Structure formats: structure tokens, C-alpha cells
Amino acid sequence: MFSLRDKQLASEIVSKIKKLDVNLKFMHVCGTHQDTLVKHGLDSLFSKCGIQVIQGPGCPVCVTTPKEIEEMLLLARKGKVVTTFGDMIQVPGQNDSLQNIKAEGSDVRTVYGIEDAVQIAKENKNKDVVFMSIGFETTTPMAAAAIFNDPPKNFSILSCHRVVPPALKAIIEMGELKLNGIIEPGHVSTIIGSKPYEFISKDYNIPQVIAGFEPLDLLMGVWMLVQQIENDNPKIENEYLRAVKEEGNVKAQQVIEDVFEPCDVKWRGFPVISGSGLKLRDKFEEYDARKKYERDLGELKDEEFPEPKGCRCGEVLRGLISSKECPLFGNKCVPNNPVGPCMVSTEGSCNIEYRYSNKK
Amino acid sequence: MCLAIPGKIVEMDSTKDHATVDYGDGTKRKANITLVEVKIGDYVLVHAGFAIQVLDEKEAQETLELFREMLSSEEDDSVFTSG
Numbered sequence: 001m002f003s004l005r006d007k008q009l010a011s012e013i014v015s016k017i018k019k020l021d022v023n024l025k026f027m028h029v030c031g032t033h034q035d036t037l038v039k040h041g042l043d044s045l046f047s048k049c050g051i052q053v054i055q056g057p058g059c060p061v062c063v064t065t066p067k068e069i070e071e072m073l074l075l076a077r078k079g080k081v082v083t084t085f086g087d088m089i090q091v092p093g094q095n096d097s098l099q100n101i102k103a104e105g106s107d108v109r110t111v112y113g114i115e116d117a118v119q120i121a122k123e124n125k126n127k128d129v130v131f132m133s134i135g136f137e138t139t140t141p142m143a144a145a146a147i148f149n150d151p152p153k154n155f156s157i158l159s160c161h162r163v164v165p166p167a168l169k170a171i172i173e174m175g176e177l178k179l180n181g182i183i184e185p186g187h188v189s190t191i192i193g194s195k196p197y198e199f200i201s202k203d204y205n206i207p208q209v210i211a212g213f214e215p216l217d218l219l220m221g222v223w224m225l226v227q228q229i230e231n232d233n234p235k236i237e238n239e240y241l242r243a244v245k246e247e248g249n250v251k252a253q254q255v256i257e258d259v260f261e262p263c264d265v266k267w268r269g270f271p272v273i274s275g276s277g278l279k280l281r282d283k284f285e286e287y288d289a290r291k292k293y294e295r296d297l298g299e300l301k302d303e304e305f306p307e308p309k310g311c312r313c314g315e316v317l318r319g320l321i322s323s324k325e326c327p328l329f330g331n332k333c334v335p336n337n338p339v340g341p342c343m344v345s346t347e348g349s350c351n352i353e354y355r356y357s358n359k360k
Numbered sequence: 361m362c363l364a365i366p367g368k369i370v371e372m373d374s375t376k377d378h379a380t381v382d383y384g385d386g387t388k389r390k391a392n393i394t395l396v397e398v399k400i401g402d403y404v405l406v407h408a409g410f411a412i413q414v415l416d417e418k419e420a421q422e423t424l425e426l427f428r429e430m431l432s433s434e435e436d437d438s439v440f441t442s443g
Contacts, residue, residue, distance in 0.1 A: 113408035113409040113410070114408070116409075135408075138364065138407055138412065139407065139408055141395055141410065141412065142392075142407075142408050142409065145392070145394060145410070187363075187407060190364070190412055190413040191413075242415055242417075242419040243405055243416075245413075249412060249413055251395050251396070252395045252412065
């Protein structure tokens with residue numbers, strides 16, 4: 001039903017772009033887009049057409065800050081049952097990862113989603129269960145629904161949720177790189193629709209296309225961006241029509257709105273980005289691990305934690321260098337012994353580059 | 361993280377909160393359907409155990425045709441404009 005791998009059409013798009021003789025830089029913000037780009041060799045194909053497509057901060061595990069990781073490590077050390085997604089437990093903190101301290105006896109459990117974490121809380125009423133709740137708009141509705149549906153009182157979340165549009169604004173305003181277009185994340189857009197991106201084209205004259213995840217979706221997305229540039233008509237367009245509605249998923253937006261409110265947060269590699277985080281509203285504060293365990297977490301309150309030594313994930317996430325330009329890539333930093341989160345997460349550009357390159 | 365897999369709703373739970381989704385490769389798994397309006401036979405995108413959107417089958421089938429149209433008439437980009 002959804003196989004979009006028509007080779008003839010693909011080569012037609014490529015030859016049309018080639019003829020235009022362009023020199024452009026596009027950013028996307030989604031690990032699944034990066035996977036499609038690298039897996040199918042589209043990154044080098046675009047590069048031959050004069051178009052560089054870079055990932056940016058599109059990996060929730062990667063943009064989680066060193067401090068948030070230390071918060072979870074501390075809660076685990078203080079005897080809480082810590083639950084989170086598989087990638088997250090492998091991200092190195094200052095001295096340890098959740099995986100390491102699990103081996104030393106802390107109760108750290110990998111879950112498929114927040115519903116599994118709630119189930120663990122229901123089955124372990126005598127224990128405090130904390131879910132490290134990460135993710136962009138695609139994942140936030142699940143957390144919101146779980147909190148809204150009255151989970152057990154021994155359950156709480158450490159919200160590390162972030163929203164995409166303010167980060168795009170931050171990247172543009174930081175001015176470190178000139179972007180000619182943005183490929184917007186298909187599944188984030190499934191939830192938020194196309195409207196939240198409109199200001200980017202309007203205020204900064206940057207073309208945007210919401211794209212799906214088949215190779216042809218990305219080819220078409222890039223073609224649509226090129227067309228906007230050729231016609232000098234920057235706007236937000238939707239290539240992923242089969243899954244993204246203009247208004248998004250209104251039910252999901254509503255449950256997020258009911259449960260969370262915007263806050264200012266730091267992203268790894270970035271300064272604090274205004275309105276880019278989500279925290280639980282006061283009426284759900286009993287499920288807010290930062291409030292519930294304020295005393296436990298007190299020792300971290302004013303501390304800031306540096307990036308791992310030599311790690312250049314921050315520059316990778318800001319689109320300033322490619323994974324291969326990091327001196328640690330593929331030698332000191334590999335998936336089974338990662339230095340930074342971009343090598344841990346299957347959505348991180350270093351992990352993706354490593355998996356599909358010959359450096360094995 | 362933002363990976364979402366398409367599948368077909370094959371059975372609704374009596375609670376109406378969950379449904380069985382067939383992913384077409386022999387895998388069937390329950391998904392929470394409280395964020396979408398679905399019926400048996402619908403295709404959905406599932407992310408972290410939740411159906412997050414109903415896929416538009418007609419739109420999917422027409423996508424390739426639209427691509428072809430767009431390539432042949434580069435001036436007419438109105439069909440893809442969403443906002």
C-alpha cells in the first residue's frame with residue numbers, strides 16, 4: 001500500500017534537480033529521515049546535485065542534556081525504579097550510564113513506551129517508579145495520555161519533552177549556518193500539522209516541506225524545496241499527505257495541552273531555547289519527579305555538566321560538522337563504546353553513519 | 361524515537377481503548393487507539409504503542425500520480441500547498 005520506490009520517477013527527479021545547477025543547504029530534524037537518506041545513499045546523491053542535506057537537532061535522545069541524565073542516574077542511585085527507552089539507558093553521563101549502574105545493582109528497566117512503565121508501577125506498589133519521558137511532539141501525547149488517565153501514585157515522570165518549532169527558530173537566529181530550506185519531520189507533523197511552521201517561512205523567508213520516510217518522499221520533498229527557491233515563494237508545503245493533515249491530530253494536541261505547559265529548556269549543544277520544553281501542569285505535580293523528589297535531586301540544583309571530553313555532538317546537532325568530521329568517530333567513539341549520544345541512539349547521525357558505512 | 365509503523369486494525373478490544381494491529385509481516389500487537397477515531401480495516405501509524413494517525417489510503421494511492429503530475433507541470437504547485 002505505501003511502497004514509494006518507483007526507480008524511474010526517482011531518476012527523473014534527480015536529473016531535473018541536476019539540470020538546475022544549484023548550491024544549497026537543507027536541514028531536516030528527524031533521525032528516521034537521516035536513516036532513509038544514508039541507507040539509500042540519497043545523501044551522496046543530493047550532494048552530487050549540489051544539495052547538502054544535514055540532520056540538525058532531530059534526535060530526542062541526542063538533545064537530552066548531560067544534566068537530565070545525571071538527574072536520572074541520581075534517582076536510580078537513590079533507590080527508585082528508573083524506566084526509559086532502550087537508547088537512553090546507554091547514553092554516558094559524567095561517570096556512568098544508566099546501563100552501568102544497572103549492572104551494579106540499580107533497578108533500571110528498558111520499556112517500549114510509557115504504558116509499560118505505568119504497568120511496572122501497578123505491579124510494584126511498594127516501589128517508586130520514575131519514567132524518563134523523552135521525545136518530541138510524536139511521543140508527548142503518549143506521556144500526556146498516561147498522566148491524564150490517573151496512573152498509580154507511586155508513578156512519576158521526569159519530563160525531558162521538547163518541541164521542534166522553537167528549536168528551528170533558535171538554529172536560524174543563532175546564524176551559524178545559512179539554511180536554504182528545511183525538511184520538516186513527518187511524524188512530528190502528524191501530531192502538530194503544518195501551521196506551527198508557518199512563521200519560519202513568513203519571518204525568515206525559508207522554504208519548508210513536511211516529508212514522509214520513503215526514499216521517494218525525500219526526493220520529492222527536496223524537489224519541492226528547490227521549486228520554492230526557483231519560484232522565490234517560501235512557504236510550508238506538505239508532501240506527506242497520506243499521514244499529515246493540515247490541522248494535525250487535534251485529540252493528541254488537546255491531551256498535550258491539558259497535561260503539559262511550555263517551559264524554557266537547554267538542548268545539548270544549544271543554549272536555553274525559549275518555550276522549547278514541556279513540564280507538567282501544576283494540577284499533575286504529584287506525577288512530576290522533579291517536584292516529588294526535589295530533596296533527592298537538590299544536590300544537582302545549580303550544577304551544570306559539561307559535554308564528554310572531545311565529544312562534538314553539540315556541533316553535529318547544530319549542523320556545523322558531519323559525524324565523520326569528529327575526530328572520535330569510528331575509533332574512540334563506536335556504538336558499543338559510545339562517547340556521545342549521537343553514537344548511541346539509532347536516530348543519531350553518528351550511529352546511522354557508522355551503521356551504513358564500511359567502518360565496522 | 362519518532363519512528364512510526366503503518367499497520368491495519370484487525371480487532372477491537374471490548375474496552376475500545378486498544379485494538380489489535382496487523383503489521384503485515386506476521387506481527388500482530390495491541391495498540392492504544394484513544395488518540396484516533398478508527399474502525400476495523402483502517403490503516404494506522406503506530407508509535408510507541410499508540411496509534412497516532414489514520415492513514416489515508418486514497419491519498420497514498422494518489423501520491424505517486426501527484427508526483428508525476430508535479431514533475432510534468434512544475435508551475436502548478438497548488439495541489440501540495442497545505443498552509
